[in-house]
Amino acid sequence: MDNITGKVVVITGASSGIGEATAKRLAEKGAKLVLAARREERLKALAAEIVRKGGEAAYAVADVASAEDMRKTAGLALERYGRIDVLVNNAGIMPVSRLSELRVEDWDRMIDVNVKGVLHGIAAVLPAMREQRSGHVVNVSSVAGYVVSPTSAVYSATKFAVRAITDGLRQEESAASGIRATVVSPGITNTELLNTVTSPDVQAMASHVQGMGISPDRIADAIVYAIGQPDDASVNEIVIRPTAQTM
DSSP, X not given: OOSOTXXXXXXXXXXXXXXXXXXXXXXXXXXXXXXXXXXXXHHHHHHHHHHHXXXXXXXXXXXXXXXXXXXXXXXXXXXXXXXXXXXXXXXXXXXXXXXXXXXXXXXXXXXXXXXXXXXXXXXXXXXXXHHHTOEEEEEEOOGGGTOOOTTOHHHHHXXXXXXXXXXXXXXXXXXXXXXXXXXXXXXXXXXXXXXXXXXXXXXXXXXXXXXXXXXXXXXXXXXXXXXXXXXXXXXXXXXXXXXXXXX
């Protein structure tokens, strides 16, 4: 697990939840972090905490739906540290609803963040990784990327897409440039994701599952495990659920 010390890691959605937990875990193991999210105050506080504890962290205010924001984030990593070893594409939203509610703006935003955001992150780091002939892209999907349920049609579609993008990246780049690709698919996790739900019907249904959720630290541990493997081993897929979750 010592294959983390000194690695330069860009993390999206780093201001809370899985992104924040992953940043703290990786900082403890000696990674150099570039934290990206939209909420500057939370990024600033997290970076300051990491530095106060002896780690290295910079931050960039960025919306993954903006390709330009992601290019600037990658540019900060290259300017500050000279390379990019890992991208953790963690940012995501989940305003699930029944299709009959016709929440088209929510559908568009999920596609922009959950799919285009992943692609924007990859586009921002891939040239540097190919040039250095090494790198690792970790994309956070969901168990909804394996199973569709009522209200999850569009969200599941975005998470199925993340799995497809990850495996395509693996097939194209692993042998050619040594770039590893991992998809991590969490089940119910205690994050702010449910706060993005706008449908009153879904909000009412969601309350009963919140008590089942596991800590974001559990997902962070899985991400750290994948990153920490020796360069000749590529962990391609991890699914992690609460023990009590059946679907």
